[in-house]
Amino acid sequence: KFEDLTGYTLAEIRGKNPRILQSGETPETLYQELWQTILSGQTWNGELKNRKKDGSFYFESVSISPVRDERGEIRHFVAVKEDVTEKKRLEAQLHQAQKMEAIGMLAGGVAHDFNNLLTIINGYSELLASDTSLPEQIRQRLTTIQRAGEKAADLTRQLLLFGRRQPGNPAPLDLNSLLSGLVGFYERILPENIRLVVQPGPRDATIIADRSQFEQVVMNLVVNARDAMPSGGILRIDLDRVQIDPAETPNFPEAEPGSYIVLRVSDTGVGMDQEVQRRVFEPFFTTKAPGKGTGLGLPTVYGIVKQARGWIQVTSAPGKGATFSVFVPDAGSQPLEEVATVTAATDNQAAGTILLVEDYAEVRQFAAGLLAGLGYEVLPASTGEEAVEIARQYSGVLDLVLTDVMLPGISGPEAAGIIRGLYPGVRVLFVSGFVPDSLPKAQLSLTGSQFLAKPFSADELAAAVREALSATPAPxxxxxxxxxxxxxxxxxxxxxxxxxxxxxxxxxxxxxxxxxxxxxxxxxxxxxxxxxxxxxxxxxxxxxxxxxxxxxxxxxxxxxxxxxxxxxxxxxxxxxxxxxxxxxxxxxxxxxxxxxxx
The missing domain is CATH 3.40.50.2300 (Response regulator)
Structure with missing residues (x-):
């Protein structure tokens, strides 16, 4: 066992001092404590980070006890050791996963609040900028505000993608087709001193994912590889299919047994040390110079891949380039979910009664004013309970429930379900900048319901309402x-x-x-x-x-x-x-x- 663990044979190690195994990375104070304990006649228990013969590290859980002679003097020491390298690796992975989940929840919550603010900023600036009665200079300044708001909205979208809270449209996606359609674009964004090599994968390299989101995955990885090669090099993209058996899952802690499509993006650039690799998917962490990046490119990749039920492995070392391997379940090994297709409305005549449920007062006022201006009758409510009460008392025809997902008290989907019981077949349009994992996804998939992400512009809200109202009535x-x-x-x-x-x-x-x-x-x-x-x-x-x-x-x-x-x-x-x-x-x-x- 000792030979297997350390790489040393008994002949090589006999008569040598145990210091031969020291890694140089265990604090000196720990050794001082160890010797003080065992020389005082007590047993020392702890963990040591040691080095194998080949230079790699391993961790041991150690118990060292003194051995006394017949006079009670300490003559020898006996050590009982257990290799805990794998345990430490799994603990580190669990800690990292928990940390990333916590950061994702924080990012999603921040994005939710920002999306409410941006809905107001972008919505009103768009409305005012289109007001031809205002002076041209003011309208231009409003347009500038609008552009800044759109950039801010893009940042919140990336935060939501990292936190896996950005709704998408998952559908069968052939990665061979995706890559072949984007190669020309990648070649245009790469400098002449970087050579692009694309290796197609096996036939039917199909996954279930949102196409635009997965295009962003590949784009972000390509840009990251480009930036890691300031002096040029080779950027390689290849696809593969791997089968992970139950016996192999310890090597892939985030995997379930089955078939996976693997997208690899490799570079011959500067590489990364272990500390950078541990933090590379954290939002706003970047090794680039100030102003050269947002620190959201790789976190966005992380979130999209997680949302597609996949994971990412990073292999790198300083000066030896890096390889990002994206594992996503093979579409042939998972059930295809139905993807609803809704035909957009062609009738621009606004008519109907809308129950608007939004707890953020400014967003509610903006949406109510816009919809009323388009000719709809609007019934505003600030909570799900208030919306249900309005629906119970309303004596007319209710055409649409427009509700935020996250509300104080009962959630938007819960309120919509109750209102559906009062008005069977009423259309539902959910809006949100953040959808927590605690909300059952079944609640967001009511027949006849649709989704609009915050922040939304006046045109986007108007179009979404028209589309929801023109959808085929429920059977x-x-x-x-x-x-x-x-x-x-x-x-x-x-x-x-x-x-x-x-x-x-x-x-x-x-x-x-x-x-x-x-x-x-x-x-x-x-x-x-x-x-x-x-x-x-x-x-x-x-x-x-x-x-x-x-x-x-x-x-x-x-x-x-x-x-x-x-x-x-x-x-x-x-x-x-x-x-x-x-x-x-x-x-x-x-x-x-x-x-x-x-």
Missing amino acids: RILVVDEDPAIREFVQVCLVDAGYRAEAASSSEALARLEAEPWEALLINLVPPAGDGFATIAGLRRSGRLPRLIAMAEVYDDSCQAAAKALGADATLLKPFSREPLLAAVRGVLDATRNPHSA
């Missing part, structure tokens, strides 16, 4: 079951998911189906009075009832016959939970929109 679904508790449960699940769901008993169902248009019917396989099944089957054949889901306690022969008679598109076997219910509804409604998939 209408009728829930039919003789058990009131089941009707209520199914209706609540559907309304919370953004559908316009209503409930009825079997005796009420036929009249409701014949009188109103519905996209889908969820019905228990217990026949309503009279020839109800025949009537429903007729509605199905005529096309007036596009989709039907049958619910059943037991799917026996009689239930199968009833489902077939109704022309059911899907069957739900009771008891069922929320997720199977929503999956069945999504499945049949998707088939309606895409008939070839039915």
Whole structure:
């Protein structure tokens, strides 16, 4: 064990002083304490940083005890040692991860407050700069303020990317295609004394990530490599696919077993020592001269990669260049999430009632004034509770809930969910400069909801509201079951998911189906009075009832016959939970929109 740990053979070490293992990096005061302790007859316990034969370091947990002769005099010392190098490495990684998480939370919180301020600054300066009644000189100065605000907004966006709080649009992304499309641009930003070498990766090097954000990852790494080679050199970009097995995960502490696409960006520049490598992803840490960088380039890379469920490894040494290896799960090894596509509005005529929920008074005043000026009726609220109360008392048609995500008391998504119960199918537009991890992401994915990041300009807010209001209305679904508790449960699940769901008993169902248009019917396989099944089957054949889901306690022969008679598109076997219910509804409604998939 000693030979394996130190690299020395027994023959090489026999008769040598243990100082041969000293690294020179253990404080002298620690050795003084050690000798004072054992010479006084006590046992010393502690950790030592030692050096192997090959010059590399290792850590030992050591217990040294004195050995006395028959007269009680100390003659020898016995040391019991344990190699704790791996333990120290894992502790350091955990500490670094916790530190980066804390910095990310701080950065996200700061960005949230700044985004509220920038929304006011940028919004009002944009409105005033477009006012042709103002003197030209004042309008020019307002434009200057606006440009400065936009630069500040870009900094907060980078902070949010570092903290993994910046919303994106993850979708399948072929990194080979991404790189081939950007090579020409990279060559233009590199000086003549830097040679760019791009090595394409394996076929189908596809990940799930936001394209624009991942373009920024590669760009920031390329710029970082360029700046590390002031005298020129070689900048290499290559792609690879690696398989990480369970036995290998100790070497990749942030990985789960599976297939990963690896993007490597290497340079032959000045390199980094261990201290710089430990801090390289911290916001505002930079080794560049003052004014030469913001210190947010690599932290932004860190945040985007983390958001894509990946991690980064850095290999470097002073004078030997650096390699940044970005590991991201292979798209073939993870489920693809549906990406909603919303068609932008073409009708510029503003009309409708908007419930505006914003706790920051100045932002609320700015947004309310802008929307009212565009012709909308605005109902302002400063908290989620106030918004719910306004919705309960309002007697008109509510078209849109425009709410900040983070509110005192109940959150914006929670308030929107309650209001959806009062106004089934109402559109929801979330706004925020910061989305904490503590907020369930399901709350931000309500059917029919959209997202606008702060800070936003007047034009961006107006466009987002138009787009939200012009989005396809949520499908209408009728829930039919003789058990009131089941009707209520199914209706609540559907309304919370953004559908316009209503409930009825079997005796009420036929009249409701014949009188109103519905996209889908969820019905228990217990026949309503009279020839109800025949009537429903007729509605199905005529096309007036596009989709039907049958619910059943037991799917026996009689239930199968009833489902077939109704022309059911899907069957739900009771008891069922929320997720199977929503999956069945999504499945049949998707088939309606895409008939070839039915």
